[in-house]
Each structure stands twice: as C-alpha cells, then as structure tokens.
Amino acid sequence: MNIAVIGTGYVGLVSGVCYAELGNRVYCVDKDPAKVETLRAGGIPIYEPGLGDLSIRNAEAGRLSFTTDISEAIIEAELVIIAVGTPPLPGGEADMRYIEAAAREIGDAMNGYKVVCVKSTVPVGTNERVKAIIASRYTGAFDIASLPEFLREGTAVQDTMNPDRIIIGADSVQASDLLTELHRPLTEQIIVTDIRSAEMIKYASNAFLATKISFINEIANICEKVGADVTEVAKGMGLDKRIGASFLKAGIGYGGSCFPKDTKALIQIAGNVEYDFKLLKSVVEVNQMQRYSVIDKLYQSLGSLSGKQIAIWGLAFKPETDDVREAPALEIIERIIELGARPKVYDPIAMENFRSMYDHPAIEWCTTAMEAVQDSHALCLLTEWKEFTEASLQEIEAALAEPVLIDGRNVFDMAQVRDSGLAYYPVGRPVQYIERQYV
Numbered sequence: 001m002n003i004a005v006i007g008t009g010y011v012g013l014v015s016g017v018c019y020a021e022l023g024n025r026v027y028c029v030d031k032d033p034a035k036v037e038t039l040r041a042g043g044i045p046i047y048e049p050g051l052g053d054l055s056i057r058n059a060e061a062g063r064l065s066f067t068t069d070i071s072e073a074i075i076e077a078e079l080v081i082i083a084v085g086t087p088p089l090p091g092g093e094a095d096m097r098y099i100e101a102a103a104r105e106i107g108d109a110m111n112g113y114k115v116v117c118v119k120s121t122v123p124v125g126t127n128e129r130v131k132a133i134i135a136s137r138y139t140g141a142f143d144i145a146s147l148p149e150f151l152r153e154g155t156a157v158q159d160t161m162n163p164d165r166i167i168i169g170a171d172s173v174q175a176s177d178l179l180t181e182l183h184r185p186l187t188e189q190i191i192v193t194d195i196r197s198a199e200m201i202k203y204a205s206n207a208f209l210a211t212k213i214s215f216i217n218e219i220a221n222i223c224e225k226v227g228a229d230v231t232e233v234a235k236g237m238g239l240d241k242r243i244g245a246s247f248l249k250a251g252i253g254y255g256g257s258c259f260p261k262d263t264k265a266l267i268q269i270a271g272n273v274e275y276d277f278k279l280l281k282s283v284v285e286v287n288q289m290q291r292y293s294v295i296d297k298l299y300q301s302l303g304s305l306s307g308k309q310i311a312i313w314g315l316a317f318k319p320e321t322d323d324v325r326e327a328p329a330l331e332i333i334e335r336i337i338e339l340g341a342r343p344k345v346y347d348p349i350a351m352e353n354f355r356s357m358y359d360h361p362a363i364e365w366c367t368t369a370m371e372a373v374q375d376s377h378a379l380c381l382l383t384e385w386k387e388f389t390e391a392s393l394q395e396i397e398a399a400l401a402e403p404v405l406i407d408g409r410n411v412f413d414m415a416q417v418r419d420s421g422l423a424y425y426p427v428g429r430p431v432q433y434i435e436r437q438y439v
C-alpha cells in the first residue's frame with residue numbers, strides 16, 4: 001500500500017517506519033526542513049529505542065522516504081495519515097491549528113480518491129471538520145477515518161508492532177476495509193466503529209489510565225500515614241483481573257505530552273456540552289499535588305532548603321525517552337530553586353531537551369550521575385532510568401553530604417536500603433525505622 005504520513009514526530013515517524021517495515025511504501029512529510037534533512041541522512045530526531053535501525057533498513061530498501069513537500073508525498077498515496085501535534089491551549093483545549101493547516105494542505109494536494117485519516121488525538125467532531133476543509137478545496141471523492149494511536153514513548157516501536165487493539169472510526173466501507181487490510185498483520189483485535197466513538201475512545205483511554213495513576217498515588221499518600229506499603233497494596237489489587245496490575249505504580253504523578261494534555265482537553269470537551277467532569281478534574285488536581293510530595297519530603301528531611309545543594313536524577317517524564325514535555329522534573333526543579341536551593345541535575349538522554357525548555361543560573365548541569373550526587377544534601381530520583389535503578393546505595397551514601405535519598409519512583413529494594421545508612425523516602429512505603437537510623 002502507498003501511504004503518506006503528515007508529521008514526523010513521535011507518532012508519525014514511528015508509525016511511518018513501522019508501516020514500511022510491514023512492506024508498505026511510505027512517504028513521511030514534515031514541515032521542519034531540519035528534521036527531514038536529519039532523517040534523509042539516516043539520523044533520527046528523537047530518542048526512541050529500536051527506531052533508528054528500522055528507519056535506515058526501510059529507507060535503504062526503498063520503502064521509506066522523507067520530504068517537506070506534501071504534494072510529492074501524497075501523489076501516489078492511497079492512504080494519507082495526519083499525525084501532527086495537538087498541543088494544549090492555555091485554557092486546556094486542544095490547539096487545532098496544525099490539524100487544520102494539514103487538512104488545507106492535503107485538500108490542495110489531492111489528485112484522486114484517497115482515504116485521509118487522523119491519527120493525532122483530536123476532540124470529537126474533528127474528523128468531520130477535516131472532511132469539510134478538504135471538501136472546500138477538492139471536489140473529487142475521498143473518505144475520512146479516525147485512527148487513534150495508543151503507543152507509549154520509550155516502547156513505541158514494540159507497541160506499534162504488537163498493539164492491544166486497533167480502533168478504526170469510519171463511515172465508509174472503503175475506508176474501513178483499507179485500514180483493516182493495513183493493520184491485519186499486526187493484530188486480530190481490530191474494532192471498526194463510527195468516527196465520533198473512535199475519537200472518544202482515545203480520550204477515554206488516556207483519562208482512565210491517568211485516573212488509575214492518581215488513584216494509586218492517593219492510596220500511597222494514605223499508606224504513608226497509616227504505615228502500609230503501596231507496592232504491596234498495588235500487587236494485591238492488581239491480581240484481581242477486573243482491576244489489572246498495570247498503571248498502579250505510585251510515584252510523583254504522570255507527565256508527558258499526552259496524559260496532562262488529554263485529561264485537560266477532555267474536561268474541556270465535556271464542559272463545552274455543559275457536563276462537569278468532576279472525577280477527571282480531581283485526577284488532574286491530585287496529579288499536580290503529587291509532584292510536590294518530593295518537596296515535602298525534602299523539607300521533612302532537611303528542614304530549610306535555603307543554600308542546600310540537591311541532586312536530581314532524571315529529567316525525562318519517563319525512562320527511555322528524551323521527551324521532557326510536562327515532565328514532573330520541570331516543576332520540581334523550579335520549586336527547589338524558588339526555595340533557595342541549588343539543583344545539580346543529570347539525565348542520561350534528556351539533558352539537552354530539558355535545558356532548551358528550562359534553564360536557570362542556579363542549575364548545575366552534570367555529565368554523570370555521581371557528579372550530581374557528590375556533596376549534595378539530598379538525592380531526588382525523578383525518572384526510573386536503568387542506570388539509576390542499578391546504582392550502588394553505598395556509593396550514593398558515600399558521595400552525599402547528608403545521606404538523604406528521595407525515591408520518587410520506588411525503585412530501590414527495601415532490604416538493601418535497610419542495610420545502608422541512607423534516610424530513605426520512597427512513595428507510600430513505611431520508612432520510620434530508616435529515619436530513626438538516620439537521626
């Protein structure tokens with residue numbers, strides 16, 4: 001199948017490369033010439049495990065090309081996939097500017113029947129808007145479809161090649177047949193539905209996963225007060241098939257380019273039809289507060305933060321990605337600086353992205369994990385990179401000026417921590433005896 005993908009970000013690039021891997025001929029378009037140049041030269045503008053090799057292999061096989069010219073990309077395409085960004089506007093609603101621009105450009109470049117589908121996460125009704133924009137510029141026949149994406153950053157290739165399900169929202173047999181044929185090699189679990197339901201499935205799925213995270217974070221906060229261990233609680237809950245074990249890891253709240261944006265957008269979507277989505281509003285509020293649990297623990301352990309040096313391990317919103325959009329580290333570091341402390345930060349991959357989003361003279365940028373820890377008054381682990389989870393507690397303790405370890409991701413083994421002299425502050429786990437040892 002000949003496919004054009006508009007937008008080569010995390011979603012467009014991964015999808016394009018994976019469709020090529022399935023044997024399709026894929027043209028990826030981006031309006032950013034620097035990105036296209038990097039891709040043409042065999043590079044990858046984002047960090048995503050496994051993507052680079054796959055991209056090079058398919059480009060060399062002649063199945064994958066990159067261009068800034070949408071007409072060149074769609075001239076032979078049977079399927080055009082829109083995968084541009086839908087970032088949040090200040091009020092929370094999704095910014096449709098890139099979708100609408102892409103629809104206009106597609107409308108102007110259409111040269112025959114094609115199926116145009118929207119993979120970006122978009123409010124209900126957007127596909128109809130895209131259809132109207134294209135129809136206002138192209139009078140020939142075409143079909144529209146919604147194809148929501150469920151990949152996670154860091155495991156995007158694996159998720160795309162082994163999806164739990166494919167959702168196709170279509171109002172024509174031609175469109176649903178084409179998309180079913182494309183995805184058949186990936187899974188039997190293909191659900192064809194109407195367009196509005198498909199658009200809603202995406203928001204509802206992300207909102208539900210975010211709800212699970214905020215729920216377990218609140219349980220963790222209660223566990224801290226009653227002396228229970230949230231990791232045991234989550235394990236016990238997760239064995240119930242109706243609940244499921246995934247997305248019950250307590251921590252410092254969800255970040256990333258999607259959960260924060262999509263939960264707020266769904267609250268707006270509901271508000272636009274005069275529905276007050278109270279539950280989701282609480283999910284967002286709990287998530288915001290959870291980030292500051294790290295600051296509370298710094299206070300608890302150090303008293304005033306003024307003049308203190310705080311090591312930060314992890315800037316990306318999750319491991320195995322360079323994405324720092326809405327990363328908890330942004331607000332935590334900002335707050336640490338406001339309180340008069342000096343953050344010494346380290347991330348194996350996301351340093352550059354973080355620095356271009358947030359820089360401050362008080363921040364010391366370190367080149368190794370241990371450099372950040374050296375002589376700091378506390379270490380805060382914010383992202384569970386393997387490099388950190390495998391670190392030696394003895395080395396950490398020896399390097400710190402005060403033996404305080406705030407583990408925002410519950411990565412360390414309690415028995416090991418017990419043997420160290422560290423004052424250990426995990427999330428939702430009992431710590432009294434370790435604190436006593438420290439005092």
Ligand SMILES: NC(=O)C1=CN([C@@H]2O[C@H](COP(=O)(O)OP(=O)(O)OC[C@H]3O[C@@H](n4cnc5c(N)ncnc54)[C@H](O)[C@@H]3O)[C@@H](O)[C@H]2O)C=CC1
Pocket residue numbers: 006007008009010011012029030031032035083084085086098101102105119120121122149150151152153257258
């Ligand atoms: N990042 C993720 O893990 C996931 C994202 N999504 C959704 O997918 C959509 C895309 O997200 P990301 O890939 O993260 O965005 P991104 O911001 O990484 O990439 C978007 C790309 O589109 C390009 N672009 C914008 N307008 C264009 C145009 N008219 N023509 C050609 N290129 C254009 C930009 O230059 C950029 O490279 C969003 O709606 C997002 O909510 C859905 C599932 C997962």
Ligand SMILES: O=C(O)[C@H]1O[C@H](OP(=O)(O)OP(=O)(O)OC[C@H]2O[C@@H](n3ccc(=O)[nH]c3=O)[C@H](O)[C@@H]2O)[C@H](O)[C@@H](O)[C@@H]1O
Pocket residue numbers: 121149150151152153154206209213246247248249250251252253254255256257258259317318
């Ligand atoms: O719409 C999207 O963009 C994507 O959003 C999420 O994927 P992603 O944001 O890449 O990463 P996740 O693994 O879901 O993690 C999101 C955040 O939740 C946090 N999280 C996750 C799981 C958990 O148990 N606890 C927890 O705090 C992570 O640390 C991270 O900050 C969804 O998992 C994808 O299905 C969806 O396609």
